[in-house]
Amino acid sequence: MNIPLKKRYQDWIAGQVSAGRYASEIDAIEEAIAEKMENDEADRLWERIQESERQIERGEYVVADEAFFESKRQMIRDRYMKPEK
Numbered sequence: 001m002n003i004p005l006k007k008r009y010q011d012w013i014a015g016q017v018s019a020g021r022y023a024s025e026i027d028a029i030e031e032a033i034a035e036k037m038e039n040d041e042a043d044r045l046w047e048r049i050q051e052s053e054r055q056i057e058r059g060e061y062v063v064a065d066e067a068f069f070e071s072k073r074q075m076i077r078d079r080y081m082k083p084e085k
Helices: 006-020 023-059 066-079
Strands: none
Touching: 006 023
């Protein structure tokens, strides 16, 4: 893959490599991409948490007690277990 970068990015990467922060240009670029991916994932998680809090405020939740989990186990048994003869 050949990706042209703006001069300011090229200069920053070259400076980071020259300073010894990265062994190579590709190391600097890969770390920047990895950090961006982690930040995006954290942002998505934060959005999901906020939506969950709004759902709780609206009363849109189920209490996950033993009865709840037993209903889920039964649903799995009904769907995936063959009836015994």
